[in-house]
Amino acid sequence: MPNLNWVEDVTDSGLEPFRSVRDRDLAGRANLFMVEGEVALRVLVRHGRFPLSALLLSERRVKTLTSLLADLPDQTPVYVVPHHAIEEIVGFKMHRGVLGCGQRILGPSLDATLADLSAHVQRVVLTEAVSNTDNMGAIFRNVAAFGGGAVLLDQQSCDPLYRKAIRVSSGQTLALPFCRGGTVLELVESVRRVGFQVAALTPCEAATPIKEWKNPPDRVALLVGAEGPGLSDAALASVDHRLAIPMATSVDSLNVATSVAVAMHQLQP
Structure with missing residues (x-):
């Protein structure tokens, strides 16, 4: 299970992949993509088709996601922030409090x-x-x-x-x-x-x-x-x-x- 990084400072550099998500959706994210919500995140982890490069959680969601966190590789960065800070980081209201950053891989022809x-x-x-x-x-x-x-x-x-x-x-x-x-x-x-x-x-x-x-x-x-x-x-x-x-x-x-x-x-x- 990964160590949890409890972050109070919303300018922390580790949060960079999650910053201003909507603007970056429009501009494209090179080899990254965003997974919003627990349901989609569990599918990502269960199927393992795409690696999870980082995870952002509201502090309210940590206990509810214990089983999922236990399935992640130990080296996966997991950032936990105060619930009120989620909106400031991602740029929109995100009631789910769960946002994963996935890694694209070159798919088959x-x-x-x-x-x-x-x-x-x-x-x-x-x-x-x-x-x-x-x-x-x-x-x-x-x-x-x-x-x-x-x-x-x-x-x-x-x-x-x-x-x-x-x-x-x-x-x-x-x-x-x-x-x-x-x-x-x-x-x-x-x-x-x-x-x-x-x-x-x-x-x-x-x-x-x-x-x-x-x-x-x-x-x-x-x-x-x-x-x-x-x-x-x-x-x-x-x-x-x-x-x-x-x-x-x-x-x-x-x-x-x-x-x-x-x-x-x-x-x-």
């Missing part, structure tokens, strides 16, 4: 990510230009909830290790395999090479209602686009199937993360 998937993985999700961090986090949470094996993002999609995406995902962006990069057409071709058929979720009239899709293939990659523009014409032209989620006539579309949840549930093997 798209082909390597797919090669590492178990042969039992039958559902993955592809994203085209999904740039909203709330939606990205919710997509990961929904994919994990319904047994999906990975999320594959094109370069236009946002970083799933953005602080808000991690929080909304309940830490699933730290657990579920993902790869970000390339074009959506490259994603489509890559998943095809390992036996997936690609099904686009789209409200277009020519799409098959998802409940009427008979005998879907063993391996399905669901492709979704950003709210508003949806999928590009090139992306739609590249897929094997087009699926729609029937809705009341007064509603023209669903939130993209909600669509993923409905489709993943409907297409569970």
Whole structure:
């Protein structure tokens, strides 16, 4: 278990990674990312995919996190500050009183990510230009909830290790395999090479209602686009199937993360 560094001086140099978090979220954090809240932090520690480089705690949270602290490497810096000082350090109101600083590692390539998937993985999700961090986090949470094996993002999609995406995902962006990069057409071709058929979720009239899709293939990659523009014409032209989620006539579309949840549930093997 690490030693706890009880800090009274908010200018202490050890607190530098946690300072003015919102401003740094906008500017990028090079090889670091922030994990906010106990739920996401426990996922980070349990899965061990990304190292925890430092931890900031409100003094009120130390007793509640004893079991988690016991699981950390002894050399992990843990800073404990008065509860009232948290806001001054991070730059916003953080009622959870828990903020971890994670270390990015160079992830596997798209082909390597797919090669590492178990042969039992039958559902993955592809994203085209999904740039909203709330939606990205919710997509990961929904994919994990319904047994999906990975999320594959094109370069236009946002970083799933953005602080808000991690929080909304309940830490699933730290657990579920993902790869970000390339074009959506490259994603489509890559998943095809390992036996997936690609099904686009789209409200277009020519799409098959998802409940009427008979005998879907063993391996399905669901492709979704950003709210508003949806999928590009090139992306739609590249897929094997087009699926729609029937809705009341007064509603023209669903939130993209909600669509993923409905489709993943409907297409569970």
